[in-house]
Amino acid sequence: MSDQELIKQLKEGNESAFKTIVEKWQDMVFNTCMGLVQDANDAEDVAQEVFIQVYESVEQFKGESKFSTWLYRIAVTKSLDHLRKKKRKKRFAFLQSLFGVNEEEVIQDPEFHHPGVKLENKEQAAVLFKAISKLPDNQKAAFTLHKLEGLSYQEVAEALSTTVSSVESLMHRARGNLRKILTDYYQKNNG
Amino acid sequence: MKLPEHIEKQVAETMASLDGTSRAAANPFLYTRIKAAMEAEESGFWSKTASFMTRPIVAVATVLVILLMNSLIFINNQDSHSNSNMASQDEDQLLSREYSVASINEETLYTLNEEQP
Numbered sequence: 001m002s003d004q005e006l007i008k009q010l011k012e013g014n015e016s017a018f019k020t021i022v023e024k025w026q027d028m029v030f031n032t033c034m035g036l037v038q039d040a041n042d043a044e045d046v047a048q049e050v051f052i053q054v055y056e057s058v059e060q061f062k063g064e065s066k067f068s069t070w071l072y073r074i075a076v077t078k079s080l081d082h083l084r085k086k087k088r089k090k091r092f093a094f095l096q097s098l099f100g101v102n103e104e105e106v107i108q109d110p111e112f113h114h115p116g117v118k119l120e121n122k123e124q125a126a127v128l129f130k131a132i133s134k135l136p137d138n139q140k141a142a143f144t145l146h147k148l149e150g151l152s153y154q155e156v157a158e159a160l161s162t163t164v165s166s167v168e169s170l171m172h173r174a175r176g177n178l179r180k181i182l183t184d185y186y187q188k189n190n191g
Numbered sequence: 192m193k194l195p196e197h198i199e200k201q202v203a204e205t206m207a208s209l210d211g212t213s214r215a216a217a218n219p220f221l222y223t224r225i226k227a228a229m230e231a232e233e234s235g236f237w238s239k240t241a242s243f244m245t246r247p248i249v250a251v252a253t254v255l256v257i258l259l260m261n262s263l264i265f266i267n268n269q270d271s272h273s274n275s276n277m278a279s280q281d282e283d284q285l286l287s288r289e290y291s292v293a294s295i296n297e298e299t300l301y302t303l304n305e306e307q308p
Contacts, residue, residue, distance in 0.1 A: 027216050030217035044221070048300070114212060116215050118212070147209045181195060182206070
């Protein structure tokens with residue numbers, strides 16, 4: 001069944017069309033969320049939210065872009081929202097711990113290991129993910145979509161509702177920032 | 192400033208560490224979880240409303256608002272009652288005037304009737 005046929009059926013409220021859509025795109029959505037939120041459990045929660053959003057707002061999808069582009073857009077927005085909420089919560093918990101309201105220790109994020117990374121690159125990839133998490137949101141989204149999902153600059157531009165030249169600029173700045181963060185990291189850790 | 196060669200090498204290798212990464216696979220039961228979450232969201236509306244309404248602060252605020260509205264209605268009623276009392280007194284006077292006229296007429300009639308035989 002074609003994507004258009006599936007979307008048409010979903011708009012008519014067909015449950016099996018929704019199931020097919022989830023099964024067809026779940027890995028793509030999960031992998032995007034995973035790259036951005038850097039936690040498997042959080043990524044699964046966000047992927048759930050993405051598909052619920054798809055079900056609830058499929059009427060708004062006019063077919064002007066590819067369905068996968070629309071999915072990427074929702075996945076990126078939801079993941080970045082999730083990260084913002086998490087950061088806010090962490091800041092609040094930190095403040096509480098300062099004033100002794102919350103006696104629990106503020107736990108630092110553990111190292112993130114993406115399950116798809118080649119075994120020989122595991123350690124370096126974990127360092128790179130840590131550095132990616134420090135990038136501004138738009139650079140983080142562009143870099144993740146390009147590197148983890150293998151999207152072209154054109155596809156990244158469509159997913160982020162921007163132009164190809166903006167994506168080129170975002171990628172250039174992202175690479176520059178990552179190099180700087182990594183250089184600092186290795187200078188500190190190599191003595 | 193030129194960076195030491197080994198650091199440059201480490202940075203370059205780290206930058207390339209995501210090359211050839213395969214996609215992470217989602218939980219095969221993701222659809223079941225999504226359906227469960229959607230059903231919970233639907234049935235959750237009434238339970239959320241009920242739990243909101245039974246919060247002490249909401250319950251106390253609701254009781255206070257009801258009491259306030261009752262007192263306002265009571266005060267308004269009293270005002271209108273005193274006004275209506277005055278109005279009803281006027282009406283009474285009018286009525287009594289009407290009746291007194293009628294009674295005079297009746298009286299006159301009676302007296303007339305009594306006087307006739």
